[in-house]
Amino acid sequence: DADVTQTPRNRITKTGKRIMLECSQTKGHDRMYWYRQDPGLGLRLIYYSFDVKDINKGEISDGYSVSRQAQAKFSLSLESAIPNQTALYFCATSSFEGLGYTFGSGTRLTVV
Amino acid sequence: DQQVKQNSPSLSVQEGRISILNCDYTNSMFDYFLWYKKYPAEGPTFLISISSIKDKNEDGRFTVFLNKSAKHLSLHIVPSQPGDSAVYFCAAEGGKLIFGQGTELSVKP
Numbered sequence: 068d069a070d071v072t073q074t075p076r077n078r079i080t081k082t083g084k085r086i087m088l089e090c091s092q093t094k095g096h097d098r099m100y101w102y103r104q105d106p107g108l109g110l111r112l113i114y115y116s117f118d119v120k121d122i123n124k125g126e127i128s129d130g131y132s133v134s135r136q137a138q139a140k141f142s143l144s145l146e147s148a149i150p151n152q153t154a155l156y157f158c159a160t161s162s163f164e165g166l167g168y169t170f171g172s173g174t175r176l177t178v179v
Numbered sequence: 180d181q182q183v184k185q186n187s188p189s190l191s192v193q194e195g196r197i198s199i200l201n202c203d204y205t206n207s208m209f210d211y212f213l214w215y216k217k218y219p220a221e222g223p224t225f226l227i228s229i230s231s232i233k234d235k236n237e238d239g240r241f242t243v244f245l246n247k248s249a250k251h252l253s254l255h256i257v258p259s260q261p262g263d264s265a266v267y268f269c270a271a272e273g274g275k276l277i278f279g280q281g282t283e284l285s286v287k288p
Contacts, residue, residue, distance in 0.1 A: 071222070100276075107188065107280055109185070109268060109281050110223070110281075112276075125275070157222055157223070168223075170224070172220070173221075173222055
């Protein structure tokens, strides 16, 4: 089993729909992150969480929300999807020191 | 404002030659710098890192150089192999990882 599992792997949704991307990890790490990848823009941080009771906005949090249900689970929601949220989304986890990020395989989201 | 920049979107190199990927940053408070490698349909994987107190770190065919005065780091791959073809991301650690835009390396046989 993968250390970081993201579901779904691919999703097509319509503008205005609510969608949730899920992430779970078996590394036992406290820190979890959501990034999105766009061509020419690299990986940009959406939200991050340093423990179950900690949620922080990243550089592009508008239009997104997150929930840290447990140490191992961190979900990302798009409350009302729009086409410019079409991207590849990655979840990651890291140890306390913040190094050694482990990424999931990504969710390819298309908003039509 | 982009704190970590990779100004070359792509690089093509012949097998056996050296690949040099470059990265610039703006924040002198970053503690660590890392390189990640990404294949299509996979998440990024850690390749090599360097502490801000060092100027060089080597791991097999991969060497990272850090020039703090110029706020510049580079990744050297010698010799380059076709399996090295991937997107390479530079990242800086300052509480959380901040990534550059990525450089797509193509190593031709």
